[in-house]
Amino acid sequence: MEQVPLAHLLILSSALFFLGIYGFFTRRNMITMLMSVELLLNSVNINFIAFNKYLYPNQLEGIFFTLFIIAVAAAEVSLAIAIIINLYRRFKTIDVEEVDTMKF
Amino acid sequence: MSASTIIFYIVSALVLVFGAMSVFTRMIFRAAIYLLFSLIGIAGIYIMMNMDFIAALQVLIYVGGIIVLIIFSIFLTHQSGDKLPKPLFKRIVVAAGMAAFGLILTLSVFYQTAFKATTEMGVDHSARNIGRQMLDYHHHGYVYPFEIVSFLLLAALVGCIVIAVKIKDK
Amino acid sequence: MTLDNIVLLIPLLPLISFLLLGLAGKRIPVSLSGVIGSVILGTALVLSLVTAYDYFFSIGKQGSEFIPYLTAQLNWLPFNSDLAINLGLVLDPISVMMLLVITFVSTMVHIYSLGYMKGEERFTTYYSYLGLFTFSMLGLVLSTNIFQMYIFWELVGVSSYLLIGFYFNRPSAVAAAKKAFVVTRFADLGFLIGILMLGHGAHSYDFFTLIERLSMPGSSYLATMTGVTFLGMSTLSWALILVFIGGAGKSAMFPLHIWLPDAMEGPTPVSALIHAATMVVAGVYLVARLFPIFAVGAPDALTVVGYVGAFTALFAATIACTQTDIKKVLAYSTISQIGFMLFALGVAGWGPGKTEGFTAGLFHLFTHAFFKALLFLGAGAIIHAVHSNEMKDMGGLRKSMPITHITFLLAALSISGFPFFAGFFSKEAIFSAAEQGNPLIYYVGLIAGTLTAFYIFRLYFKIFWHKTPDPHAHNHEKGMWAMLVPMILLAIGAVFAGYIPFGDFVSANGKPLSLPVELSHIILPVGLGILSIVVAAILYRKENDVPQRIITALGGFYRAAYQKFYIDEIYLFITKKIVFNLMGRPSAWFDRNVVDGTVQKTGSLTLALSHAIKRVQSGKLQAYTMYFFGGVLLLVMLLLYKFI
Numbered sequence: 001m002e003q004v005p006l007a008h009l010l011i012l013s014s015a016l017f018f019l020g021i022y023g024f025f026t027r028r029n030m031i032t033m034l035m036s037v038e039l040l041l042n043s044v045n046i047n048f049i050a051f052n053k054y055l056y057p058n059q060l061e062g063i064f065f066t067l068f069i070i071a072v073a074a075a076e077v078s079l080a081i082a083i084i085i086n087l088y089r090r091f092k093t094i095d096v097e098e099v100d101t102m103k104f
Numbered sequence: 105m106s107a108s109t110i111i112f113y114i115v116s117a118l119v120l121v122f123g124a125m126s127v128f129t130r131m132i133f134r135a136a137i138y139l140l141f142s143l144i145g146i147a148g149i150y151i152m153m154n155m156d157f158i159a160a161l162q163v164l165i166y167v168g169g170i171i172v173l174i175i176f177s178i179f180l181t182h183q184s185g186d187k188l189p190k191p192l193f194k195r196i197v198v199a200a201g202m203a204a205f206g207l208i209l210t211l212s213v214f215y216q217t218a219f220k221a222t223t224e225m226g227v228d229h230s231a232r233n234i235g236r237q238m239l240d241y242h243h244h245g246y247v248y249p250f251e252i253v254s255f256l257l258l259a260a261l262v263g264c265i266v267i268a269v270k271i272k273d274k
Numbered sequence: 275m276t277l278d279n280i281v282l283l284i285p286l287l288p289l290i291s292f293l294l295l296g297l298a299g300k301r302i303p304v305s306l307s308g309v310i311g312s313v314i315l316g317t318a319l320v321l322s323l324v325t326a327y328d329y330f331f332s333i334g335k336q337g338s339e340f341i342p343y344l345t346a347q348l349n350w351l352p353f354n355s356d357l358a359i360n361l362g363l364v365l366d367p368i369s370v371m372m373l374l375v376i377t378f379v380s381t382m383v384h385i386y387s388l389g390y391m392k393g394e395e396r397f398t399t400y401y402s403y404l405g406l407f408t409f410s411m412l413g414l415v416l417s418t419n420i421f422q423m424y425i426f427w428e429l430v431g432v433s434s435y436l437l438i439g440f441y442f443n444r445p446s447a448v449a450a451a452k453k454a455f456v457v458t459r460f461a462d463l464g465f466l467i468g469i470l471m472l473g474h475g476a477h478s479y480d481f482f483t484l485i486e487r488l489s490m491p492g493s494s495y496l497a498t499m500t501g502v503t504f505l506g507m508s509t510l511s512w513a514l515i516l517v518f519i520g521g522a523g524k525s526a527m528f529p530l531h532i533w534l535p536d537a538m539e540g541p542t543p544v545s546a547l548i549h550a551a552t553m554v555v556a557g558v559y560l561v562a563r564l565f566p567i568f569a570v571g572a573p574d575a576l577t578v579v580g581y582v583g584a585f586t587a588l589f590a591a592t593i594a595c596t597q598t599d600i601k602k603v604l605a606y607s608t609i610s611q612i613g614f615m616l617f618a619l620g621v622a623g624w625g626p627g628k629t630e631g632f633t634a635g636l637f638h639l640f641t642h643a644f645f646k647a648l649l650f651l652g653a654g655a656i657i658h659a660v661h662s663n664e665m666k667d668m669g670g671l672r673k674s675m676p677i678t679h680i681t682f683l684l685a686a687l688s689i690s691g692f693p694f695f696a697g698f699f700s701k702e703a704i705f706s707a708a709e710q711g712n713p714l715i716y717y718v719g720l721i722a723g724t725l726t727a728f729y730i731f732r733l734y735f736k737i738f739w740h741k742t743p744d745p746h747a748h749n750h751e752k753g754m755w756a757m758l759v760p761m762i763l764l765a766i767g768a769v770f771a772g773y774i775p776f777g778d779f780v781s782a783n784g785k786p787l788s789l790p791v792e793l794s795h796i797i798l799p800v801g802l803g804i805l806s807i808v809v810a811a812i813l814y815r816k817e818n819d820v821p822q823r824i825i826t827a828l829g830g831f832y833r834a835a836y837q838k839f840y841i842d843e844i845y846l847f848i849t850k851k852i853v854f855n856l857m858g859r860p861s862a863w864f865d866r867n868v869v870d871g872t873v874q875k876t877g878s879l880t881l882a883l884s885h886a887i888k889r890v891q892s893g894k895l896q897a898y899t900m901y902f903f904g905g906v907l908l909l910v911m912l913l914l915y916k917f918i
Contacts, residue, residue, distance in 0.1 A: 003109050006219055012116045012149075014210045016123055018203040021903065023127035025199035025896055026191045031177055032132060033896075035139045038170065039123055042146050045162075053153050055219060057226035060237050064246050066158055067234075070165050071253050075260030077170045081177045082268035088181045089270075095189070100893030198900065206907055213914065 461523020525557030580620020621711030
């Protein structure tokens with residue numbers, strides 16, 4: 001893996017990140033929005049691991065960050081699902097365009 | 105070019121392709137499955153970087169937990185069969201524009217930065233070292249965030265139950 | 275009690291009457307409120323007599339001349355050394371004389387109103403207004419500072435508005451009160467400008483400082499104010515003329531006399547108090563106060579005063595000869611008599627032998643208060659008995675109202691200048707001063723004096739003679755002691771007030787002045803007066819058609835005089851066509867569309883803006899995140915490329 005330059009890894013993670021951004025803005029379904037958020041988080045994880053491996057091989061900081069991000073992502077997804085289910089019960093739809101009562 | 109680099113490029117291409125398909129597809133179940141493959145691909149990248157512990161964690165938690173959760177929620181909200189509506193054209197344009205712009209900005213920053221590697225000796229990234237470091241409360245120890253994350257998980261658990269509980273009307 | 279405290283109490287007592295009756299009036303039984311008012315005023319009268327005795331016979335004299343005696347002084351608004359508005363009470367021959375006049379006439383009116391206003395629903399309010407008026411007038415005459423006088427001047431205007439418009443259910447009364455207030459207020463604009471000019475020139479607003487600075491021949495202030503001329507008259511003359519305009523408004527001089535005849539809509543005792551004895555003489559008082567400045571610094575202003583007074587005297591006397599409402603006759607008579615007072619002041623000058631006019635004018639003010647108030651109170655009694663103001667409803671009342679008849683006759687003789695009555699002495703003083711001061715004014719005054727005797731006796735004969743008295747008419751005066759006692763007291767004054775050696779007390783420079791009565795001077799006025807009384811008797815004592823033939827013979831001139839020379843119509847034309855159309859309507863349009871419009875447009879603009887902006891909060895999550903991300907990109911760009 002040493003021949004793969006750091007830049008390529010970073011390209012991978014950035015591309016994944018902005019794919020996630022695009023998906024988050026564009027998808028009309030709450031669950032698919034959640035999936036885009038997962039893409040975002042994973043791209044960040046790749047970034048951390050890459051930097052840890054290439055720039056700071058004597059430390060484990062990147063690994064720990066990744067660990068914590070995975071843990072927090074799990075908690076967040078479960079909470080998000082709970083909220084989506086609640087919204088589904090209230091509005092009978094999970095189309096995010098329909099859920100706009102908190103407006104002017 | 106050694107074989108590992110070629111494999112790396114193939115796996116990363118797979119990750120990107122599946123990620124894109126997950127974002128673009130109009131069937132919700134398929135999106136979940138594409139995401140699943142994308143995440144497995146990412147686990148593969150971790151393994152190629154010798155971070156097996158993280159790779160294992162990725163598969164265990166992300167693939168085995170989170171994707172399953174998402175699939176459950178798709179079933180619970182009766183969404184599995186229908187096609188998702190297409191978003192507005194204006195929305196697509198604006199979002200694509202912003203994403204592309206952000207990407208170009210980030211890449212330009214990357215290319216202009218000279219990343220300097222440290223010259224110290226590397227540490228083994230085995231699970232044993234990770235465990236030791238995590239429970240260490242000296243310098244570079246992570247026992248404190250570990251405890252906090254456990255609190256967070258407890259709170260998330262209780263919160264999920266509270267939010268999703270069905271109140272029976274009398 | 276020291277003199278200072280007494281003088282402080284004199285204006286305070288009517289103020290207490292106003293506050294007491296105004297605030298607690300509902301809880302006091304109605305009959306008691308009138309008595310309270312009268313008792314308080316009576317006390318003020320006694321205190322004024324004590325003050326007058328003290329001032330004229332002990333304190334006021336320094337050597338052989340009377341000097342002003344300050345009894346109270348308060349530094350109120352000291353802005354800087356040049357400009358300070360202080361309050362104070364001063365005793366001075368003219369202010370003490372006015373104290374006596376005001377308190378006496380006010381007390382008589384209070385007692386008279388116990389009978390006249392009996393049964394009136396707002397009896398207590400009436401008495402409280404009387405108290406307010408008396409307080410304001412007393413404050414006006416005791417002022418040391420011209421601004422203080424202006425404050426009380428306006429207060430007098432307000433209380434006269436309240437009193438004239440007392441019967442507020444009558445639209446004519448409301449209109450009359452409004453007219454009085456607006457005309458006098460308009461005149462007070464001139465007064466204010468004059469005050470400011472005087473203050474600016476003399477760097478003071480205090481009367482005695484002003485007199486000292488602007489009437490000493492060598493004073494630098496006098497030199498600056500008389501040095502610059504504008505259209506031929508010096509700054510000081512203009513200032514004094516403007517001040518006089520204010521005085522002319524209050525004293526109903528031509529052309530600002532229009533409010534006084536309409537003000538007869540108020541109750542008759544009010545007319546007696548305000549329009550005979552006190553408020554209308556405020557203008558005369560003002561000129562008298564500033565007399566040294568007039569005489570020394572701006573003699574041309576004094577000439578203007580004289581001519582205005584003389585013209586008004588003749589003008590009003592002519593109109594009075596034609597009116598049929600008895601109160602209007604008396605109103606025009608008042609205007610005419612004040613004209614006499616002002617032209618007497620106008621022909622006076624400074625220096626030995628020339629100041630007789632000053633004393634004469636103020637003497638006439640003093641005696642006029644008595645006989646004019648008496649005439650009004652008598653008219654009130656007659657109106658009370660006959661329930662009408664018009665002369666055609668009266669006639670032959672001499673048997674059914676004997677006391678009114680006698681007192682009215684005494685007052686009429688006094689105003690005509692019949693020898694040995696009070697009016698004789700004061701009028702003679704005026705005529706002799708005018709004869710040596712300004713012959714034109716003398717002749718005009720002579721004609722006016724003749725007309726005075728004529729119209730007043732026309733009034734007398736038409737009320738008490740003219741028709742045969744009804745033998746079965748009951749005595750209208752039975753039980754009206756409250757109305758008769760003041761009339762009798764005033765009649766005593768109207769007859770005997772002339773015997774006071776007025777010149778010993780009041781004169782322009784403080785030194786006693788003798789006013790001799792010389793046969794050669796009195797022959798002409800007295801003769802003409804008696805002649806006009808005889809003519810009036812011939813025309814009006816018995817019913818005949820000679821007056822009607824004279825009226826038709828005079829034709830258009832009579833009609834014009836009867837219509838008050840159309841002055842009111844001219845004013846109405848000016849206000850309606852010119853002021854309302856050229857100034858009122860554009861201002862209203864501007865106010866509605868520009869001023870209000872700006873405010874409304876600001877409101878609607880804000881509303882439109884908010885409608886446009888509110889769409890940002892659409893409730894759509896993805897929109898919010900797009901804004902958020904866009905902001906982050908922007909910040910990143912800024913930080914990277916601006917602040918590296």
